[in-house]
Structures are given as C-alpha cells and as structure tokens.
Amino acid sequence: MSNPRYLIIGGGGHAAALAEILIKQKKTIIGVVAPEITTGLKIFDSVPQYLSDDDVLKFSVDQVLLVNGIGAMPRQTLRKKIYTRFSGLGYTFATIIADSAEISDYSSIGSGAQVMNNCVVNIGTVIAENTIINTSASVDHDCNIGAHCHLAPGSTLSGQVIIEGNTHIATGVNVINNITIGENTIIGVGANITKSIPSNSIVYGARSVIKNLGETDDN
Numbered sequence: 001m002s003n004p005r006y007l008i009i010g011g012g013g014h015a016a017a018l019a020e021i022l023i024k025q026k027k028t029i030i031g032v033v034a035p036e037i038t039t040g041l042k043i044f045d046s047v048p049q050y051l052s053d054d055d056v057l058k059f060s061v062d063q064v065l066l067v068n069g070i071g072a073m074p075r076q077t078l079r080k081k082i083y084t085r086f087s088g089l090g091y092t093f094a095t096i097i098a099d100s101a102e103i104s105d106y107s108s109i110g111s112g113a114q115v116m117n118n119c120v121v122n123i124g125t126v127i128a129e130n131t132i133i134n135t136s137a138s139v140d141h142d143c144n145i146g147a148h149c150h151l152a153p154g155s156t157l158s159g160q161v162i163i164e165g166n167t168h169i170a171t172g173v174n175v176i177n178n179i180t181i182g183e184n185t186i187i188g189v190g191a192n193i194t195k196s197i198p199s200n201s202i203v204y205g206a207r208s209v210i211k212n213l214g215e216t217d218d219n
C-alpha cells in the first residue's frame, strides 16, 4: 500500500503511545475507533472519531492499515478479539516499531506486533503477530515470542527464551536463557524466572511461586 493511512482502534493510553510513534514517523492517522477517548491527552483532538468497531467496515481492506491500540492486560481478551475479527475480514494490522527501538536485521517482527520506545530485539529473534514488546523491554538473541503476548515495560529476556502465545510478562520480569514459558500464562511483576513454566500458570512473588491459573487471582 503506497502512502498508507492508519486507523487506530482504541482511545486509551496504549493507543495514544502508538499514535505518538506514528506522528513522529510522519504517518497519516485518519481516525480513531473507540466508544470513548479516554487518554485525557490532546493527541486525538484533530483526528476523526468513530464510535463503533463496525465503523471500520466503512474502509476497504486496501484503503487502511489498522493499528491495534487496545492494550493487553492479564485475562483481558479484547485486544485478541479485535485482531482476530478484522484480520479474518482481510484487514492488515500495521507492524509498528518505534524509531528508538534497536531491532536486529536478523530478527522478524510479525503482523500487528508493536515494539515500543527503547526496546531491544536482538539477532535471530522471532516475534509473532499482535504481540506488544512494551517500553524498554529487552529480548536477546534467538528468542521466539508467540502471538498475542505482552512483554510489559522493562521486562528482560536472555537468549533462546521461548514464550508461547497469549502469555503476559509483567513489568520488570527477568528470564534467564534457554527457558520456555508456556501459553496462556501470567508472570507477575518483578519475578525472576530461572526454570521453565508450564502453560496456564500464574507465577508471582519474590520467590516466583508457580500455580495453575485456575487456583489463584492475578497478582
């Protein structure tokens, strides 16, 4: 698509952070789709607002690139639903990489994935679709990050780490090398992960206690 036009879905903090990255890259934002603009900032003041997700259908698939501005917090499914619905209809979600991110030429960043300010993605790493690598997260060499994950700000993965799909790595988590973290898992804030974690787990606290997701509330 020459001279792509960007339609942002969501009007909160994550959408605003993405909008600023696009504006700095001199991209054209043609609208924001949200029942309510909740950011509190003026960044969307001059952008047309569309209130319903069905309004996306007013644009043909070759007219726009979608931007998934819905954040991904534990147990929230809206971001994945938006991605699945509109990619199923043939829309393309923009892959967004902040100018301040350091991305290896030998890495791969999937459709709709978002690499925010000051991140590092090192050589040989693969990041799948719709995943957020959030501010100042660092993903070292030969990692494989599944779809619909969120690596929250300041999280750090050493080399050859596998994160399976739908997994949330909270702020400030550290993961040593050669670890696999299963799908649909939540690693709580500040945990230090030194052994592999099964799917559907929640890991929390200074001692990184592991429980099945059904056993406890989020931490």
Ligand code: JB2
Residues within 6 Å of the ligand: 009, 010, 011, 012, 013, 014, 015, 033, 034, 035, 036, 037, 038, 039, 052, 053, 069, 070, 071, 072, 073, 078
């Ligand atoms: O069904 C919807 C819908 N429901 C809520 N469709 C669309 N298109 N938009 C929807 N929204 C909008 O999503 C709300 O009106 C609001 O503008 C936005 C959610 O904003 P909020 O600030 O609550 O969360 P966020 O998704 O921008 O950010 C979360 O995730 C980030 C990764 C936050 O928790 C941040 O702290 C976090 N950094």
